Amino acid sequence: MYSKCGDLEAAREVFDRLELKDLVSWNTIIMAYAICGFGSYCFGLFSDMVNEGHEPNGSTFVSLLSACSIAGLLDDGWEFFNSMKRDYGVDPGIEHYGCMLDLLGRAGNLERAKCLIEEMPLEPTSRIWGSLLSASRHHRDITMAALAADRIFSLDSDNTGCYVLLADMYAEVGRWEDVQRVRNLMKKQGLKMTSSCSLVEHNGRTHNFKNHDKSHGESYAVYEVLDILSRMIGEDNLHSSGVSKLKPAVSLKARGNSPVFHSVRLATCFGLIKIARGETVLIRKNVRLCEDCHSTMKRISLVTKREIVVGDSKVFHHFKDGRCSCGDYW
Numbered sequence: 576m577y578s579k580c581g582d583l584e585a586a587r588e589v590f591d592r593l594e595l596k597d598l599v600s601w602n603t604i605i606m607a608y609a610i611c612g613f614g615s616y617c618f619g620l621f622s623d624m625v626n627e628g629h630e631p632n633g634s635t636f637v638s639l640l641s642a643c644s645i646a647g648l649l650d651d652g653w654e655f656f657n658s659m660k661r662d663y664g665v666d667p668g669i670e671h672y673g674c675m676l677d678l679l680g681r682a683g684n685l686e687r688a689k690c691l692i693e694e695m696p697l698e699p700t701s702r703i704w705g706s707l708l709s710a711s712r713h714h715r716d717i718t719m720a721a722l723a724a725d726r727i728f729s730l731d732s733d734n735t736g737c738y739v740l741l742a743d744m745y746a747e748v749g750r751w752e753d754v755q756r757v758r759n760l761m762k763k764q765g766l767k768m769t770s771s772c773s774l775v776e777h778n779g780r781t782h783n784f785k786n787h788d789k790s791h792g793e794s795y796a797v798y799e800v801l802d803i804l805s806r807m808i809g810e811d812n813l814h815s816s817g818v819s820k821l822k823p824a825v826s827l828k829a830r831g832n833s834p835v836f837h838s839v840r841l842a843t844c845f846g847l848i849k850i851a852r853g854e855t856v857l858i859r860k861n862v863r864l865c866e867d868c869h870s871t872m873k874r875i876s877l878v879t880k881r882e883i884v885v886g887d888s889k890v891f892h893h894f895k896d897g898r899c900s901c902g903d904y905w
């Protein structure tokens with residue numbers, strides 16, 4: 576439970592106190608380190624587990640491959656993937672292929688990723704094609720993204736996230752006709768955009784923020800802090816400089832959805848005000864963190880010297896000293 580909410584220290588404490596460590600508890604702790612991007616810790620834990628006489632199962636390899644994927648360890652990933660069957664008699668399942676696809680996607684090897692899907696002895700699911708779609712988004716390969724999205728639509732026509740991602744990619748390069756085409760497809764399926772929200776807990780109460788939200792009782796203070804932080808990290812300059820890396824922000828801005836007031840920033844400011852120094856600010860988000868907010872969160876962690884954890888729909892991002900545990904791929 577602790578590992579799921581991103582509190583690694585608490586998870587480790589619970590694990591260390593367990594008198595009888597069974598396979599499930601080993602798998603859980605390895606996964607806890609994996610989702611936080613601590614690949615080498617996972618490998619150490621895996622050795623300890625095997626040395627204590629536990630036979631790894633499919634879940635163990637999901638944890639290990641996730642660790643490789645999140646930490647971008649391609650060679651280690653292939654080694655674990657190949658050793659599953661060879662050394663432990665575990666057949667790779669769909670989730671193991673998913674991890675390998677994330678790994679290849681992170682390395683920018685989209686062609687190899689596509690080949691792996693085509694070579695799979697299992698029927699690819701929409702999640703599998705979703706990994707290729709995410710990778711294509713990350714590397715701005717719109718042709719590959721359209722191919723992956725096409726496969727997803729044929730398997731899972733009400734995958735809102737996929738429509739949104741594809742539309743955003745077209746928007747980034749100013750292909751507004753394609754944006755409209757994807758939106759129309761969504762409409763035809765009767766789908767609506769999921770509105771983004773971020774949650775932060777304080778004193779046992781959950782505070783919910785939406786994009787551009789001003790409904791919270793302490794909004795005034797939240798926006799004040801956000802304004803100060805934006806200036807501290809030089810956000811205004813960056814936003815108007817037209818740096819190519821920030822293109823998505825610029826195009827989103829043009830569409831009236833400036834990331835400057837995205838929910839995660841509002842929740843973070845609230846957390847920074849309320850949560851005592853030295854304690855981690857923990858945010859939960861229902862959709863994927865956008866690139867612009869990701870880069871802003873890194874800079875906020877640097878200027879405030881605070882540790883901020885954001886669990887989005889895919890991964891936990893641990894922001895500390897201007898860096899993120901996901902290594903900028905999620």
Ligand SMILES: [Zn+2]
Nearest residue numbers: 834837865868
């Ligand atoms: Zn954002």
Ligand SMILES: [Zn+2]
Nearest residue numbers: 892899901903
């Ligand atoms: Zn991250």
